[in-house]
Amino acid sequence: MTKYYEIIQYLQTEITNDQIKPGNRLPPIRTIAQAFHCSTSTVVKAYGELERSHIIYPVPGSGYYLVENHLQPLALSQEIIDFASVAPGSDTLPYKEFQHCINQAISLYKEELFSYCDPQGMERPRKTIAKQLQDYQIFTDWQKIVITTGSQQAISILSSMSFPNGKTNILVEQPTYYGIIKFLELSGHSVLGIERKENGLDKDALERIFCNGNIKFFYTMPRFQNPTGFSYTNSDKKEIVALAEKYDVYIVEDDYLADLDTDHKADPMYAFSSTDKVIYIKSYSKTFLPGLRLATAILPKELLNPFVEYKKWTDLTSSALSQAALEIFITSGMYGNHRKNLAKIFRDRMKCLRTVAAQNADCDITWRIPETGFFASFTTNSNFAADRLVPRLALDNVHLLNAESCFIPSYKRSNLFRVSLGKTAEPQIRLGISAIYRAIQDLKTTKISKTSFMSF
Incomplete structure (x- = not known):
């Protein structure tokens, strides 16, 4: 010190x-x-x-x-600045409004709540979701929708079931959501990686992998990727979908932050598929209520029945009460209003982060800050031990994720850090980013002092 x-x-x-x-x-x-x-x-x-x-x-x-x-200074207060959590803060969630919807659901869906509903999901919520998805440029038959117990369940089922293309390997971006990496590791699935940079993927490398890699599906987050915050352009999405269709590869599109996008011209990959090769997943955890544990999956016809069968014997059915309450929340117009408010909150938080990062410019940090979304990221150079940054920040009650866990072994890196704004309001962003820069300066000074001592 x-x-x-x-x-x-x-x-x-x-x-x-x-x-x-x-x-x-x-x-x-x-x-x-x-x-x-x-x-x-x-x-x-x-x-x-x-x-x-x-x-x-x-x-x-x-x-x-x-x-x-x-x-009080941050290190002395008990308040934690949480740049690590993937869950939204309570200040952004519509608890009171949703409580009203729960009460309404209990009154309107008395019979359904006393029995197991269809494993694919209740009919009215699926029809409501199909109509809502049109606002995201998703046009689909409600009968192709499956309501799952969170997006993690959908991804787990897709990873485990056989696909019509007869292929076995799963391709993931590097880095990517650590939840899928951990699941694939524990379940013994064969996984390959492809590097994702701020300007997208190397399309030649992607084509080689699609052609020769025996790829069952490519798991991707085109919009506000976790952990980097990167987004694909519409042109990128079209090229990736075209390559997948050419080489008989399915795409699992995890559109978990569709609600936060303020670019109305940014379409999902699903909108660019002409051969039903894109499996679309939308979670209601990050932008609505994490404890709701509901997500939407849109399946190609050839995958629908096998998927529902897997789901049936995984949990029988997703919560009927949650489905009913979500349906009321959407049809009442509450969801639309919540979506607008949420988009503004996170756009303002990203703007604040961008301003603070510029004010504390440091040649040892390269920032990647999107216009909106949940996550930004930064990389550090090798002037200090990057793996010491997270424990050093803990002294100041600042929590940060070293994104090393977001890489498969062959792509491991320790100098990428994810900054989540889910639980950090603008005053906390200012304090927390200042603490990050201060910690990096301390670590660099310590390294220089040790190097000087060794030389002496």
């Missing part, structure tokens, strides 16, 4: 223990420098950090003072 950080920790502890009270003068810079055996410039830097956090303020010719009614 550097002297600079030790000084900040010491002063924060003194403030917490009321040894320095609001309005009190802080110890003189020279006194702190002598106590910590460091230069006065190091102390000035530490005091400057506390001033930028609005904890202390300078009085020319007198010194630094603790702000009256100051907000």
Whole structure:
């Protein structure tokens, strides 16, 4: 730990223990420098950090003072800034509105709630969902829709069942959602990877894999990918779908954040398929209620019956009460209003992140921040041990995901970090990003100090 950080920790502890009270003068810079055996410039830097956090303020010719009614610094409060969670925060979820829908569902669906419903899903909710999906440029027969217990169930079933193309390998983007990597690992499925960059995929590499890789399906998140936040252009989507149709490969399109897209011209891959090769999945967990555990899967005719059979013997049926309540939430217009509010919230959060990242520019960080969505990401260079960043940030109550878990073994990297804005409002974004930059500077300084000592 550097002297600079030790000084900040010491002063924060003194403030917490009321040894320095609001309005009190802080110890003189020279006194702190002598106590910590460091230069006065190091102390000035530490005091400057506390001033930028609005904890202390300078009085020319007198010194630094603790702000009256100051907000406690992040490391001293019990509040956690959570850049790691994939779940949305309670402040973005329509609990009260949905409670009303639950009550209505109990009244309207009395008979259905006392028996097992169709494993494929209740008829009225599926018809309602089919109509709702038209707003996303998804036009399908409601009878091709299956309501699943979350998108993870749909992906698990698709991974386990046989496909008409007779192929066995599963292709995933690198990096990708760690849930599917973990499932494929535990279930022993054969998985291949293809690197996904900000500008998309290498189409020549994709064609070679489709041609020679024995690929059953390609799992992809075209919109606001987890963990990078990247999105494909419509042109990318058309090319990928055309290649899949050429080489008899199915696409599993995980459109988990369709509700947040503000680009009305951004169509799903499903809209570009002419041969029924795209399996479309839309979750209601990230943008609605995680505990609802409902998702929509649109299946090609040849896969529909086998899929429903797998589902039937997996959980018999998804919650009838949840299906009924979701149907009421959509038909009442509540879902549409919630979708608009949510899109604005996350667009504003991404804008805030972009502003803060620009203000704290550092040549050791390369940011990838989309216009909206749940996730942004950044990469670091090799000037410090990237695997130390997450535990270092934990000292400041900042949680961050090292995206190493989002890679299959042959693609492993440790310098990609995912920043989730699901549970972070704009004030937390500002504090948390400042903490990230501060932590990186500390780790770089520590590395330089150790290198200098070894050289000496």
